[in-house]
Each structure stands twice: as C-alpha cells, then as structure tokens.
Amino acid sequence: MRRAIASIALALAGCSAQPVRTGGIVSTNPCADQLLLALVPPERVAAISHYSQEAAATSIPLDLARRFRGTAGTAEEVVAMKPDLVLASSFTPASTLRAYQKLGLKVLLLDLAHDDRREPRPDPLGRRSARLAGCGRTIDRAHRCGRRRSGAEGRG
Template sequence: MMSCGAASAAGPRIVSMNVCSDQLVLSLADPDQILGLSRFSRDAWQSWAAEKARNYPRLSGEAEDVLLLKPDLVVVSLFDKRATRDLLKAKGLHLVEFTVPRTLDEVKDQIRAMGDVLQHPDRAEAEIARLDAAIARARAVADGHHYRVLPLERRGFVSGESSLISSLLAATGLTNAAGEFGFGAGGFASLEAIVKLRPDFILVSEAGDRAEDVGRAFLLHPALERFYPAGKRIVLPERLTVCGGVMLADALDRLTAELQRVSAERSN
C-alpha cells in the first residue's frame, strides 16, 4: 500500500484528526506509528481511550501541524473541515476517510479497514472476535425478555432505528422503542410522549440526581423519576457508544451488567 519501503516494513506513520478514528488507531497501531491525534482525543466524555491518548501529541485540527509531522497517512472523517482536507491533499499527503458507522456490521468493516491501513489485520480480527463474544454474552442475558428500551439523551433526544445504539440493542435481542415514534436517525420526544410510550427501560448515559444544566434536568424531571427510577434505567456511558469501534465490546459488557442488575431488581 505504501510507496516507501521503510514505511511498509515498520507500518505507516499515521496522524488521526477525528476522535473516533483516534480510538481505532490507539487500539490497533504500534505506539511508534502514531504521530498525532485529534484535539478531542483526551476528552474523557467523548473518548474511551482518553487516558491512553495523553501519551501522544494533540493536534490543533488545522493543516499546519499535520504538515510538520510528515505522516505517511492521515485519517480523517467527513466531519473534519473540508478546507483542511483539501489543503492536505494538495500538499501530497495520503488521506484515508472513514464515515460514521450506523450498524455493528459497519463497525466491524471499519475495524478491518483500519487494521489494513495500519498493516495489523490480525489485531483487527482479534478485536472483532472480542466484539462478537460481547454480543453473545449480552444476547444470553437478554434472551427471552423482549425488553423495549428507549435510548434517551439530554433535552429529550431519542436515538432512532437507524442509529448505532439501535443496532447495538437489536444485536442483543432488545427492541429500540423509538421505532414507535417513527424516528429514523433520531429526534426529540416530549415528556408526555415518553411517559405514554411506556418502554420497559430507558437507556441513559449517566446515573445520579445532579442536573448541571437544563438539558440534563430533562432526565431528572419528577415524571420521569416516578416512572423510571434507577431500577428502570440502563446506564451506558456516552464515551462507550458515541463512536463505532473496539470500545463497543466494553459497551456491550456494560449493557450485560446493567441488564443483570435491572432484571434482578425487577424480580425482587
């Protein structure tokens, strides 16, 4: 793939400009392949690998610091600035673009693609096997329950049927109740509509009773607290689901633990 023989022998030296590709690179690359990561790579709210990212240079998001590093490859997404991508291409850098996955199959495809880019396909296959094992564990716990789960975020945003979180739920035998709203990727639902929908559980990104702003306060509204106390809330940290990648195995194991917890509380 590389024109430089030295790069081929050691694996390409790479820069990642997106927080989601950061996590794929950190999971699959040799440390000396990583020249720099995105400016959000150390944000623990967005990145499952934030602590590991502290070992590497953090980029500004502009083209200049990438050009100084002279990488063999630059991993970007369609969310990165078009002008920056065009400038890097004009300077002769090799860009690899990754889209936003909406299904677990697309996630596996991206893990394989990154493994190929980094010349570590064996590591990619090992991570895919870990993901498949986590799916099987979650499915074993959810089996036969047919729970309807509503993924609910700040201000009442609901992840719809064509979202990654919906694919994750479906893979484990759970149903995304947002389908009853007719949402595709997602949309906002009123408090009244959520209460009327009566899903078995709501899926939220954090537990606790602290509202740091209005968006978070929606999830702590007395009506939701009444119908969806802790025993009817599945907690899945956002950093485990905001990107598609190897961290979804950890997300699924957390989902398995949460299902065991709420099922036990439901039977008591």
C-alpha cells in the same frame, strides 16, 4: 541591565518548542484515535485528536491519551508532522481535506459514526465491518512502510 537581558535571553532559550516528529500516523478524530491505538504500536502514532485528551470528549482512557501529542487537525499543523498517513473523518472540514491532499498527504477518510446514508437501515455487521477491515489494512500498510523507512535510515 546587560545581566538582566542575558538572563531573559537564557530563560527564553529554554522555552523553544520540541522538534516536530515526522512520519507515523496522525488521527484527527477521537473514534479514529481508539481504532488507531488498537491497531498499531505506540511508536507509530505521531499524534491523536486533541479531543481524546479532554475528559468530556475522549473515547480512550485519559492517561493513555496524554502519552501522545494532541492535534487540532489543522492542515498547517498536520503537514508539519509529515505523517505517513492521516486518519480523518466526515467531520473534517472539506477545505482541510483538500489541503491535506493538495500537499501530498495520504488520507484515510473514515465515517465510523454513520452507515451509507443511501441505505434505508443500518447494517452494522456488514458494510461497517468491511470498512473497518479496509481501514485496518491501510493502517497496517502505513505501519509497515514506516518500519521499512526507519530501518533504512538507521543503516545509512
């Protein structure tokens, strides 16, 4: 009996979850995933939307998506990763956005699917381009901040 218990204990010890990687950028939307992967090196990506790892919902090649950790975007899950930046969208529940902000996460809210609803017609080359450029600058700043922090930790 003791041998069986010891065997079970050893087997369960090997089932522990991988440690959560901290820092980097977390994306909670498949369109944001595509933008993120185009703008930063893979080592800065902490997680992408779980939708990008599903054939019917992905906006990027599945083999690329499956190289990254997937996230459902819950506040608990994202906060545990301690990211430098969270890419969220207008589809992220308001309560989740409030939790991200209340817990001190830097959030970049994207609305890539729609132009400003107050405008009578879309302006795909004007406002959207400006928003994407702003998004790129924010992601780049988070990327540079993470590189500096990684370098400082490596020297300490």
